[in-house]
Amino acid sequence: MEVNPLSVILVKADSKGDRLLFRYPYQIQQNDSVLKTKEQKKNPYSVSTTDDVLQNTPPPSSNINNGELCGFTDEVLSTLFAVKPELTSQKFELKVNDVRFVSHPTQMQPKDESNGSILINVVFALHAQASYSIVKCYYELSKKLGYALRMEEERVAYLTEEMGIMVKTHDEVANLIEQKKSVLNDCEFVMILERSSLAQTLKSIYHDLCTTGLINISINQHVTLSFCFPQKAHQFHRKGTIVEPEAIDKCLKSLKPYHGMLLLVDFADLLDCVPPTGARILLQLVENYNPLKSLQNIASEANISIDMVYQIVGHLVYWAKATIIYPLCETNVYVIAPDASLHIHSHLVDKFSTSFPGMSLFEVISDFSLPTSIGHLTTPLQQPARQGILAQMVLWMLQHHLLMQIHTYVQFMPFSEEAVDGETEEILVSEEDDVNENDSTLSISIPVPHPSQRSYIEERLSNGDSTVSDNINVQPSSSHKSNYSMTNSGSLLSVDEEDDNKSQVSIEDEEIIKGLLSAFPSSDRAAVKKIPAAGNVEDLTLMVKLYQAGYFKGEHHLEEIMYFENLRRSQLLQLLDKFRDILIIYETEDPAVIL
Known part of the structure; x- marks a missing residue:
């Protein structure tokens, strides 16, 4: 090398x-x-010959x-x-x-x-x-x-x-x-x-x-x-992969308080990477280490500043003693790493069997052939010991770089008004053909739907709806009332009932909604306004807050949004579902944990 x-x-x-x-x-x-020495002992009576210089072999250049x-x-x-x-x-x-x-x-x-x-x-x-x-x-x-x-x-x-x-x-x-x-x-x-x-x-x-x-x-x-020398040290865990210091520095700059740490070696092997003066604070950190804890929790329990924790963890990562993870929990989604060392003669097969007697590495890891959360592999009826063993196996596979965690990212992608107008002119048909045309438009407008979006599309297609209302198969927020709602008998509401519904939306709320919509560019405002949830002050307020904070640029995953905005996962998922027509969801790795 x-x-x-x-x-x-x-x-x-x-x-x-x-x-x-x-x-x-x-x-x-x-x-x-x-x-x-041998040349010095040559026969003094031997005759030396002089070859043609042009025929001589040039001296070696190595x-x-x-x-x-x-x-x-x-x-x-x-x-x-x-x-x-x-x-x-x-x-x-x-x-x-x-x-x-x-x-x-x-x-x-x-x-x-x-x-x-x-x-x-x-x-x-x-x-x-x-x-x-x-x-x-x-x-x-x-x-x-x-x-x-x-x-x-x-x-x-x-x-x-x-x-x-x-x-x-x-x-x-x-x-x-x-x-x-x-x-x-x-x-x-x-x-x-x-x-x-x-x-x-x-x-x-x-x-x-x-x-x-x-x-x-x-x-x-x-x-x-x-x-x-990280180029050499990281070879011990990932043979054939050169890890450059610049790549490590880039990952460490992405460290956040919600990240966690996973040790790759035993506690006894940690002290050889720090001078004696740093041993005490390292021991203080290790005593509170737990892959289920975030760096912020570890810092709090160890009574160490978060900046100092970043330095220690960064040092351990650089020395190939630890790796960055998101704290282990049931909602974490994992999939087999593309560079996983999985073959019949892999030394990891026997190593896994030694750590978990009676278990097969290939059988366990096959559950993660597709992105799978830990929660999907456990049931309430399972004994806590069984769930604990599954967690230990996941940690083992993460230590040996067999699994990678994927996170959900969100991208704000409203439909262009110009594109919508153009489509309308091209596919303008009679009411009898509206169902088929609407189905075709949906399948084209969302080329790679997210699982949460896929069920929504299937519902719309299976119902064979003949209207283009955005309220179809979508339950509006409690404070939002559509002007064209249907009664139980299927007949349209009377004019008086429509006026009553309109009066429920106060003038003050309309002004608030109008002000919130102004946060979006004029070219995107109409697309946002068409979303039923945009008529709900609470929903639109949260949507605008996250939009203005820059969370919908495809650079922040759900866990990061939840942490910094103090949101529950259910709150965030509900909001994304309500505004799914203008949000694209995709899954990929966190740049801080790619080592």
């Missing part, structure tokens, strides 16, 4: 000159040294061998990365063939100021095609390492001591080579690794980057360095 480093290199520059102190891994360099850096001598690397002071404390990036070197050179003053300043450069060698976000992460890691070393140098001259160990080892090996003893060049790195704690730290960092992508290490047993 391009996220894995090819090598980590430590270079210093001070008053005594520049030098490569340590590099890891060093096996490739050792093989190169063996070849050099400096990567089996996922490790090769083809660079220590002297070359030292010259490249012992940069001038002008380049310190900023991003350093160099591309050579198929390798990209990234670092943050750091200059520091040693504890013994008489020795002058020290420039230390922790360099990471990467694949040249590594993405911008990966390069940025390695730069940040080099920067953190440089700052940590500077802190320890100022405190106990740690870097000066470690540099002394490495330089001394290099000199010892150089003397042995000069004495023509059988010592390979890279033995010095083996010896440095045995003697230097800084070298051991760099080795641990390299292996953590290649395995988990999570770094939590103590430098000199004093400074804790915590770092996460």
Whole structure:
């Protein structure tokens, strides 16, 4: 993977000159040294041949061998990365063939100021095609390492001591080579690794980057360095999926108090992602954690500000320790995730059976082939234990990204008056043919009806109504009376009765309704006015309130509207049903929970 480093290199520059102190891994360099030793032992009497230069094979342009850096001598690397002071404390990036070197050179003053300043450069060698976000992460890691070393140098001259160990080892090996003893060049790195704690730290960092992508290490047993490569860390839960930091940041910006959190690891595995100073507040949050609670409830019970909860939860999500959900409840609608790892040989099948003995993953998840709520899978006659097991299985499937929750969004979409007039001219027919024409118009005007709308359409079609009144099969609000209502005997009301109905709508209500309708653009006002519920002050007031708040732009799901407007689900659903002719309903994921 391009996220894995090819090598980590430590270079210093001070008053005594520049030098490569340590590099890891060093096996490739050792093989190169063996070849050099063999070349030095060639027969001195052998005749060297000179081939035509034009026929010679060009030197290889790759400096990567089996996922490790090769083809660079220590002297070359030292010259490249012992940069001038002008380049310190900023991003350093160099591309050579198929390798990209990234670092943050750091200059520091040693504890013994008489020795002058020290420039230390922790360099990471990467694949040249590594993405911008990966390069940025390695730069940040080099920067953190440089700052940590500077802190320890100022405190106990740690870097000066470690540099002394490495330089001394290099000199010892150089003397042995000069004495023509059988010592390979890279033995010095083996010896440095045995003697230097800084070298051991760099080795641990390299292996953590290649395995988990999570770094939590103590430098000199004093400074804790915590770092996460989300591109690697999230692979543990979603193999084959690269999660970029920018995508995580975008999701976290969408966090709302009504969201919840679902842990992906055990409690014991959470402490390795925070420094010791943050362990207490994390423990405080975890003690009140429950996937059935919202972040606001957790914050209240843990006595932590909601902003602090956002920071902690965001940190856990970034480190692939948790994911964002909507708190588990019966009305939540789930469906099988499109990228779910479901196949006969999936390791999740056995893992599910271990967690829930006697249960089959395929049998359980088949209930969610179509969008299904938890409430539809339970009945009042079921034992509470059975309902609890179903909730646990849903949480398990969410943890393993097998299910995704879908939410209902609303889009304000009134019929255009111009389009309606045009249709009227084209389909103007006699009263005898009005039924068929009305049916055709309905089926075209709503191409993809929502389930709540579908029943309404079917009722209208099955009744075979021969009028175009909007009151058909719709029960108007209690305060709304149609001017053309039918009596039980089917005859029209008398003129006097019509006047009585009109008088029930006070002039004051008419003025209120007129003012409320002015909230809509003139082009949409007529379509809204035709809705029977628009004659109800209470219904129209709530409709206008939600419209002006921007909830009907397809960007806010029902749960969000309910939370911020303090509405019950039944209230909101009734309103959407009354104004269904001008509202389009569709279902999709919440952008804050797509990881």
